[in-house]
Amino acid sequence: MSDQKKTPRNNDDAAEPGGALKQAESRLQYALRDLAQSSWMITVLSIVVALVVGALLILATNPQVQATLGYFFARPADFFATSFEVIRDAYSALFRGAVYDWQAATPQRAIRPITETLVNAVPLILAGLGIAIGFRSGMLNIGGQGQIILGATCAAFIGYAFALPLGLHLLLALMGGVLGGAIWGGIAGVLKAKTGANEVIVTIMLNNIALYFLAWLLRQQWFVQTGSNQPIATPVEDSARLFGLLGTGFRLHAGIFIAIAATVFVWWLLERSTLGFEMRAIGENPEAARTAGVNVPKATALVLIIGGALCGLGGAAHLLGTEYRLAAGIAGTLGFDAITVALLGRSRPLGTFLAGLLFGGLRAGGVLMQAQTGTPIDIVLVLQSVIVLLIAAPPLVRAIFFLPSTERKKKPRRRQKPVQEAVR
Amino acid sequence: MRPINPKALFSLAAVGVLALAACGEAPDEEPETDAEADENGESPEVPEDVDFTACLVSDEGGWDDQSFNESAYVGLQNAVEDFDIDFNTAESSSEADFGPNVDAMVQQGCDLTFGVGYMLEDAIDEAALANEDLSFGLIDSTLPSEPENGKALVFNTAEAAYLAGYVAAATSETGVVATFGGIQIPTVTVFMDGFADGVDRYNDDNGADVQLLGWDKETQNGSFSGDFSDQNAGRTLTEQFLAQDADIVMPVAGPVGLGAAAAIEDHGDSLMIWVDTDGYESTDYGDIILTSVMKQIPQAVYDTVEESVAGEFSSEPYIGDLENDGVGLAPFHDYEDEVSDEVKEKIDELIEEIVSGETEVVSDNAP
Numbered sequence: 209m210s211d212q213k214k215t216p217r218n219n220d221d222a223a224e225p226g227g228a229l230k231q232a233e234s235r236l237q238y239a240l241r242d243l244a245q246s247s248w249m250i251t252v253l254s255i256v257v258a259l260v261v262g263a264l265l266i267l268a269t270n271p272q273v274q275a276t277l278g279y280f281f282a283r284p285a286d287f288f289a290t291s292f293e294v295i296r297d298a299y300s301a302l303f304r305g306a307v308y309d310w311q312a313a314t315p316q317r318a319i320r321p322i323t324e325t326l327v328n329a330v331p332l333i334l335a336g337l338g339i340a341i342g343f344r345s346g347m348l349n350i351g352g353q354g355q356i357i358l359g360a361t362c363a364a365f366i367g368y369a370f371a372l373p374l375g376l377h378l379l380l381a382l383m384g385g386v387l388g389g390a391i392w393g394g395i396a397g398v399l400k401a402k403t404g405a406n407e408v409i410v411t412i413m414l415n416n417i418a419l420y421f422l423a424w425l426l427r428q429q430w431f432v433q434t435g436s437n438q439p440i441a442t443p444v445e446d447s448a449r450l451f452g453l454l455g456t457g458f459r460l461h462a463g464i465f466i467a468i469a470a471t472v473f474v475w476w477l478l479e480r481s482t483l484g485f486e487m488r489a490i491g492e493n494p495e496a497a498r499t500a501g502v503n504v505p506k507a508t509a510l511v512l513i514i515g516g517a518l519c520g521l522g523g524a525a526h527l528l529g530t531e532y533r534l535a536a537g538i539a540g541t542l543g544f545d546a547i548t549v550a551l552l553g554r555s556r557p558l559g560t561f562l563a564g565l566l567f568g569g570l571r572a573g574g575v576l577m578q579a580q581t582g583t584p585i586d587i588v589l590v591l592q593s594v595i596v597l598l599i600a601a602p603p604l605v606r607a608i609f610f611l612p613s614t615e616r617k618k619k620p621r622r623r624q625k626p627v628q629e630a631v632r
Numbered sequence: 633m634r635p636i637n638p639k640a641l642f643s644l645a646a647v648g649v650l651a652l653a654a655c656g657e658a659p660d661e662e663p664e665t666d667a668e669a670d671e672n673g674e675s676p677e678v679p680e681d682v683d684f685t686a687c688l689v690s691d692e693g694g695w696d697d698q699s700f701n702e703s704a705y706v707g708l709q710n711a712v713e714d715f716d717i718d719f720n721t722a723e724s725s726s727e728a729d730f731g732p733n734v735d736a737m738v739q740q741g742c743d744l745t746f747g748v749g750y751m752l753e754d755a756i757d758e759a760a761l762a763n764e765d766l767s768f769g770l771i772d773s774t775l776p777s778e779p780e781n782g783k784a785l786v787f788n789t790a791e792a793a794y795l796a797g798y799v800a801a802a803t804s805e806t807g808v809v810a811t812f813g814g815i816q817i818p819t820v821t822v823f824m825d826g827f828a829d830g831v832d833r834y835n836d837d838n839g840a841d842v843q844l845l846g847w848d849k850e851t852q853n854g855s856f857s858g859d860f861s862d863q864n865a866g867r868t869l870t871e872q873f874l875a876q877d878a879d880i881v882m883p884v885a886g887p888v889g890l891g892a893a894a895a896i897e898d899h900g901d902s903l904m905i906w907v908d909t910d911g912y913e914s915t916d917y918g919d920i921i922l923t924s925v926m927k928q929i930p931q932a933v934y935d936t937v938e939e940s941v942a943g944e945f946s947s948e949p950y951i952g953d954l955e956n957d958g959v960g961l962a963p964f965h966d967y968e969d970e971v972s973d974e975v976k977e978k979i980d981e982l983i984e985e986i987v988s989g990e991t992e993v994v995s996d997n998a999p
Contacts, residue, residue: 328728423815436818437817437821437996437997438750438773438817438818439815439816439817440750443754459731530728530731531727531728532754533754535727536815537727537751538727540726540727540728542726572732575722575729575733575736576736578722578723579733579739579740580736582721584723585723585725585729586725589725
């Protein structure tokens, strides 16, 4: 490296003193460093660290392990054997609950976990995409929760209040979900575009408004149409439900196709369309985008409208595909999980899709882990949180695994500057 | 100076903890094998192990909610100890977990699965229809399709709250009492309806004019803290009631009631009425709790498990009321002397009236 520094203007490695061997060596170093620095490597390592942290927590809270710790010095083997068993049982249950259950009684039950993962992933992917669009455009849309609630609410009401033919009913209910989310995201979008209001604050407030709006709606008889005082709405009609794909015993529904289609759409929107280019441009530098002729207010509003629409669609798919009945907690923590999904997916459509699958799998696996090993389901939340925490702090992951830092990567860039000047 | 290496600190702490904690003696030769021998029936003098698994699925509150999830858990634990059965539990973190959790319990071979709370209505109902050979229970709500193998465990808490309303009105010195709920759902407002009627009854009988804040039974409108977790909201609401001269407050909001208790303790001159469990025992605020409106969920769960273990499960709903002691008023504890004998006698009379049907506590929110 020091050789290179001495000849800053020389961009051709082959001409350097040192020969072919050194060149090959540095290539290998570069390759290794690239691998270590690439975002997916950090992601994988973050997941590994999260699993380790989760394992420690499982051990710390497990009564059997605590018992063996009491006589650790008398018979340490007990502690290690029990710890190993506890962690193996917990994580194998997590895996069996999320992917394939080789202990299941029937073949049908054995493959059910992976379909459950997909079921859980559908709303996460859709809402995650909505959030990711915002991130790519430099906007922090924290309003996924509210947009999901509005989407689910509109979809549900259309789903049970009207009697429409098969197909049309489902389509309208989904459209209602899209519209509901788009309106809710649009409020924040228009406010930001027209008045410069901070979208973070506006979307957070809109979350609360959506929550209490739904709570109010669920107390109105004209809305719930159940004839009881319970704050749960009537189930949606069969004609408005997302049809199951695998028959009874499975919950997998057509929403997974919507999620795939939405992923492709978002990829096309961001990478191939003019609007997407404008969106990314205002994310990189709004001033430059304005100078380049982008209608910044319009693009700003559209980012949140489209993001809201996707979140709304996620809420609608969740309701029409799995829940069927609208209740106050319909959104659960989906809106906030979607933010972590988008972060984990690095705001890329495919990344978000895969992150949605991972989080869906953790949720599905957590159920079996809790039921079979008594491990609290909160461990899953810890896993998710640690993953996101580490992804937000790549230097930390590098430090944990003694990976080379990015410092050296920056130096070659600096080295290139004079070259560019020379070209000019 | 070089900063202290965190790794070194950590190892130091770890060594310290280990040294302190790990000096116990190892247990004797693997006791587990003995237990297994029992299970395999190799020791005939030990009572026969019952092959029965009872399971419980919580709603979003979780087992430590100091309210009905916890009550159900206690009931299950008691039954597990007394009948020597297996058990399994699952906590739900959101509504989307209800179905999968109930399904997981069924897959784990639960003979009897309880859902806690009306939110699990659909999940339990579906599971009951799909698994006719297993039994199910639902706490705090009825099952929509009334399956043969599903039992609803509901409580007419209005009856006990009626008594609490009467006592509150009789004990109040300012002539103003208050109540508030967590979320406006029937299992909460049924308390408030009964409380309101109890206050009215006192006013009618004694020509008094004790005012009730926080709930209007006619219009079904009142004060709610918004959830079952934000204790600060409970505190703020209670402070408002106290500022309006209320001296007895009944929060129907699970742990949010602890916020109310803190406000009342600061205020000094007021009392509270706890709900679900006997707050004198379950909370740290015994010295400001006049009485509690109790809902005997643990007993109901216990009884249902007992019936099932004996093979006598019936789908007939269990309705807890004053007559079967499924609901009731807790003792006055520290305030035994403050409540006049006259009022105590009147309460006994009211219980008789309600049990005999002479007085009917009507609530749209009752089961």
